[in-house]
Amino acid sequence: MIRIFAVIFTVLGSAAWAESLKLAVTTSFHNSGLSDILLPAIKEDTDIDVQLLVVGTGQALRLGEAGDVDAILVHSRAAEEAFVAAGYGTRRREIMYNDFVMIGPADDPARIGEAGTAADALALIAQAQATFVSRGDDSGTHKKELSLWDASGATRGGDWYRPVGAGMGAALNTAAGMDAYILADRASWLNFGNKAGLDLLFAGDPALFNQYAYIPVNPGRHAHVKADLAIALEDWLTSDRAKELIDNYMINGETLFTFNATNPS
Amino acid sequence: MGEIWEGLSAGFWLVVTLDADLVEITLRSLQVTLSAVVIASVIGLPFGAFLAIRRFRHRRATIAVLNALMGLPPVVVGLVVYLLLSRSGPFGVLGLLFTPTAMIIAQVIIITPLIASIAHQAIRDIWAEYHDLLISLSTSKRQRIKTLLWDGRRALITASLAGFGRGIGEVGAIMIVGGNIDNATRVLTTAIALETGKGDFALALGLGFVLIALAIAVNLAIHTIGRTESEGKW
Amino acid sequence: MVTSILPLRVSDAVVKRRKKRLLGPVSLDVTAEGFTIIMGPNGSGKTTLLRVLHGLERLSSGQVSWTVPLADAQIRQAFVFQMPIMMRRSVRDNLAYPLLVHGQGKTAAYQAAEIWADRVGLADALDTPAPQLSGGEKQKLALARALIREPEIVFLDEPCANLDGRATREIEAILKDAQAAGTRILMSTHDVGQAKRLADDVVFLMHGSIIEHTPAKAFFTGPKTPQATALLQGDIVE
Ligand SMILES: Nc1ncnc2c1ncn2[C@@H]1O[C@H](COP(=O)(O)OP(=O)(O)OP(=O)(O)O)[C@@H](O)[C@H]1O
Numbered sequence: 001m002i003r004i005f006a007v008i009f010t011v012l013g014s015a016a017w018a019e020s021l022k023l024a025v026t027t028s029f030h031n032s033g034l035s036d037i038l039l040p041a042i043k044e045d046t047d048i049d050v051q052l053l054v055v056g057t058g059q060a061l062r063l064g065e066a067g068d069v070d071a072i073l074v075h076s077r078a079a080e081e082a083f084v085a086a087g088y089g090t091r092r093r094e095i096m097y098n099d100f101v102m103i104g105p106a107d108d109p110a111r112i113g114e115a116g117t118a119a120d121a122l123a124l125i126a127q128a129q130a131t132f133v134s135r136g137d138d139s140g141t142h143k144k145e146l147s148l149w150d151a152s153g154a155t156r157g158g159d160w161y162r163p164v165g166a167g168m169g170a171a172l173n174t175a176a177g178m179d180a181y182i183l184a185d186r187a188s189w190l191n192f193g194n195k196a197g198l199d200l201l202f203a204g205d206p207a208l209f210n211q212y213a214y215i216p217v218n219p220g221r222h223a224h225v226k227a228d229l230a231i232a233l234e235d236w237l238t239s240d241r242a243k244e245l246i247d248n249y250m251i252n253g254e255t256l257f258t259f260n261a262t263n264p265s
Numbered sequence: 266m267g268e269i270w271e272g273l274s275a276g277f278w279l280v281v282t283l284d285a286d287l288v289e290i291t292l293r294s295l296q297v298t299l300s301a302v303v304i305a306s307v308i309g310l311p312f313g314a315f316l317a318i319r320r321f322r323h324r325r326a327t328i329a330v331l332n333a334l335m336g337l338p339p340v341v342v343g344l345v346v347y348l349l350l351s352r353s354g355p356f357g358v359l360g361l362l363f364t365p366t367a368m369i370i371a372q373v374i375i376i377t378p379l380i381a382s383i384a385h386q387a388i389r390d391i392w393a394e395y396h397d398l399l400i401s402l403s404t405s406k407r408q409r410i411k412t413l414l415w416d417g418r419r420a421l422i423t424a425s426l427a428g429f430g431r432g433i434g435e436v437g438a439i440m441i442v443g444g445n446i447d448n449a450t451r452v453l454t455t456a457i458a459l460e461t462g463k464g465d466f467a468l469a470l471g472l473g474f475v476l477i478a479l480a481i482a483v484n485l486a487i488h489t490i491g492r493t494e495s496e497g498k499w
Numbered sequence: 500m501v502t503s504i505l506p507l508r509v510s511d512a513v514v515k516r517r518k519k520r521l522l523g524p525v526s527l528d529v530t531a532e533g534f535t536i537i538m539g540p541n542g543s544g545k546t547t548l549l550r551v552l553h554g555l556e557r558l559s560s561g562q563v564s565w566t567v568p569l570a571d572a573q574i575r576q577a578f579v580f581q582m583p584i585m586m587r588r589s590v591r592d593n594l595a596y597p598l599l600v601h602g603q604g605k606t607a608a609y610q611a612a613e614i615w616a617d618r619v620g621l622a623d624a625l626d627t628p629a630p631q632l633s634g635g636e637k638q639k640l641a642l643a644r645a646l647i648r649e650p651e652i653v654f655l656d657e658p659c660a661n662l663d664g665r666a667t668r669e670i671e672a673i674l675k676d677a678q679a680a681g682t683r684i685l686m687s688t689h690d691v692g693q694a695k696r697l698a699d700d701v702v703f704l705m706h707g708s709i710i711e712h713t714p715a716k717a718f719f720t721g722p723k724t725p726q727a728t729a730l731l732q733g734d735i736v737e
C-alpha cells in the first residue's frame with residue numbers, strides 16, 4: 001500500500017513544471033486582469049512559467065515566510081518592510097502603483113462625493129451610519145482601509161460596519177447586494193461585472209495611492225526556493241518591456257497602473 | 266432569472282466550442298477527483314467490509330469515529346493538509362503544496378470516511394442477510410468476504426460514486442492546498458469561486474452547469490457499465 | 500465409502516437468550532435413516548431445534564455430537580431456511596455456488612445447476628436474479644441449492660409454507676427421491692397431511708421441549724399427549 005502511494009506521489013510530483021516559479025499576489029492585482037497580459041509576456045521573454053497564488057497580503061506574506069512561494073508581489077509597505085527586516089525576503093522592490101477608490105450607492109446618502117479627503121469621506125459614512133462593507137481579511141486593501149479609518153478619527157463597529165472576511169470580488173458582490181459603501185482598488189472595480197446600483201463616488205486623494213512591491217523569498221532561509229528565477233523575474237518586472245505593458249494597460253479607456261520601478265543601481 | 270439564462274448559454278457555448286481552458290480545467294477536475302476516488306476506494310471499501318464482518322475490541326468506537334469523520338469540514342482538512350505540506354511543515358521537503366497531488370491528498374482524506382461508511386453499511390446489510398447461509402455452506406472467511414464484496418458491488422459502486430460526488434463539488438480544501446493556480450491547480454470549483462469573485466456570474470454559472478453535467482455523466486456512465494455487466498436490479 | 504456422520508446425538512441441549520430459555524433441555528438421537536417430521540405450534544422451538552442440530556445456534560449447555568469431527572460433519576449437511584436466503588445473483592449462480600465454494604469445476608457446477616433447476620421447475624428462470632423470484636420459487640431454489648451437493652443429512656424448516664398444492668407434491672417427490680438415495684431428512688411443518696405423507700417418525704415440540712417423539716404410525720393413530728391430539732383433530736393447540 002505504502003509503495004503504491006510512493007509511486008503515485010513521485011509520478012504526480014514530478015509532473016510539476018521544470019521552469020516554474022510560484023508568486024503570491026494579491027487578489028486586487030489579479031482581479032485587475034493585468035496578470036493576463038504580463039504572464040504570457042514573461043513566458044515569452046524569460047521562459048518562466050509564473051504560477052500565481054492569488055491571496056490576501058496577509059497570507060501572501062505567510063506563504064513567503066513559510067517558503068511555500070518563491071516571491072511575493074503585494075501592496076502593504078509597513079508589512080513588506082517588516083518582512084524584509086525579519087530576513088524572510090532579500091529586498092523590497094517597488095514596481096508600480098494604482099489607486100483605491102471609494103464605491104457606494106449611486107445616490108450617495110452619506111454625501112462622500114463632496115468630501116475633501118478620503119478620511120473625511122469615511123467620517124461622513126460613520127456619521128450617516130451608512131452600511132459599509134470591509135474586506136476584513138488582513139489584505140493590503142483592508143490594511144489601507146484601517147489606516148484611513150484611524151486617520152478619520154471616526155468610530156466604527158456599529159451594525160452598519162460589515163467586515164466580510166473575503167476577497168475583493170466577493171466583498172464587492174456583498175456591497176452590491178447590500179447597497180453599501182466599500183473601499184476598492186480601481187482595477188478590481190473597473191473589472192467587476194456585477195456593479196448593480198453601485199458607483200465610484202470618491203477618488204484622487206494621494207492617501208489612496210497603492211504601491212505594489214516585489215520581494216523575492218530569501219534563499220538563505222529556504223534553500224529550495226528558485227532564487228535565480230525570482231531574480232530573473234525581478235529583472236523583467238523592472239524592465240522597459242514591463243513598463244510599456246503596465247503603463248498601457250487600460251480598462252474602458254482608463255489607465256490603471258503607473259510603472260515606477262527604478263532601475264537597479 | 267436573466268443571469269441563470271445567461272449562465273446556461275455561457276455554459277452551452279463553452280461546451281460546444283470546446284473552450285481550451287474549460288477542457289483543461291475539466292480534465293484536471295476529473296484527474297484530481299478520480300485519482301482521489303480510486304485511492305479512497307482502495308482504502309475505504311475493504312475497510313468498510315472489514316468493519317462489517319470482523320468483530321474486534323474497539324469496533325463500535327471505530328464506526329462512531331468513522332461516521333463522525335464523514336462530516337469533516339473540508340476547509341479544516343484543507344488547512345491541516347496545508348500545514349502538513351507547507352515548506353515549514355513536517356512534510357515540506359516533498360514540495361507538494363500547491364500541486365495536484367496535494368489536492369488529491371486532501372480529497373482522499375475527505376472522501377475515504379464517506380466511502381468506508383457507506384461500504385460498511387452496505388456490506389453489513391448483506392452480511393446480515395447472508396450470514397446463516399454462508400455459515401451453513403461451510404464457506405471459508407476468504408470466500409465470505411469475496412462473496413459479500415461481489416454481491417455488494419452495486420452498493421460499493423454507489424459508495425465510490427458518493428465519494429466522487431463529494432470530491433468533484435468540493436472547493437474549500439482544494440482551494441487552500443491547491444492555490445487555484447492557472448494552468449496548474451485550477452479546477453472547476455475553484456474556477457467558479459474565482460469567477461464569482463470577479464462578479465462574472467454568467468461564466469461562473471456556465472462552469473457550474475458543466476460541473477453538474479460532468480457529475481451526472483460520470484454517474485450515468487458507471488451505472489450503465491454496472492448494468493450491462495449483469496442484467497437486472499436488486 | 501467413508502464412515503457416515505450419523506447417528507447424531509443431542510444430549511440435554513439448552514438454548515438461552517437474554518436469560519430466556521428458548522429450547523431444552525432436549526435429548527434426541529437422529530439415526531442413520533428415515534424422515535423425521537418436527538411439529539409444534541408457532542414459537543415452540545422448531546426452528547431453534549433445527550438450527551441447533553445444524554450447528555448454527557450457540558448452546559447454553561448440553562452437547563451435539565456427530566460420529567466425525569464437527570468440521571467434517573458440517574460440510575456433509577445442508578439447511579433450508581424458513582425464510583429462503585437469496586443471494587443477489589442469478590438462479591444459475593445461486594445453484595452453482597455451494598459446488599463452486601467446495602472446489603467443484605465450473606463446467607460441472609453449472610451443469611448440475613441446470614439439472615437441479617429443471618427438477619424444481621426453475622429451468623426457465625435460470626438467468627433471473629434470484630431476489631426477483633416469487634416466494635414459492637425462492638423456496639424451490641433454496642431446496643435445490645441445499646440438495647445439490649447431495650448431503651448426508653438435510654434440515655428443512657417449513658420448506659412448503661408458501662407453495663401451492665402441485666408444487667408441494669413436486670417437492671415431496673423430490674424429498675422422497677433424496678431419501679431413497681440415502682439422504683437423512685429432518686423437516687418441520689404445520690401441515691398435518693404432509694406430515695402423514697412423509698413422516699417415519701414425529702418429534703412434537705411445546706414450549707421448547709420435546710413432549711413426544713414416536714414413530715409416525717403411533718403418533719397419528721394414538722397420540723400420547725392431549726396437545727398432539729388437539730393438533731391432529733385440527734383444534735387450536737394452546
Ligand atoms: N435470537 C433470539 N432471541 C430471542 N428470542 C428468540 C430468538 N430466536 C427465537 N426466539 C424465540 O424463541 C422461541 C422459539 O422460536 P422458533 O423460531 O424456534 O419457533 P418455531 O417453532 O420455529 O415457530 P414458527 O412455527 O413460528 O416458525 C420464540 O418464542 C422466539 O420468539
Ligand SMILES: [Mg+2]
Pocket residue numbers: 545546547581656
Ligand atoms: Mg420456525
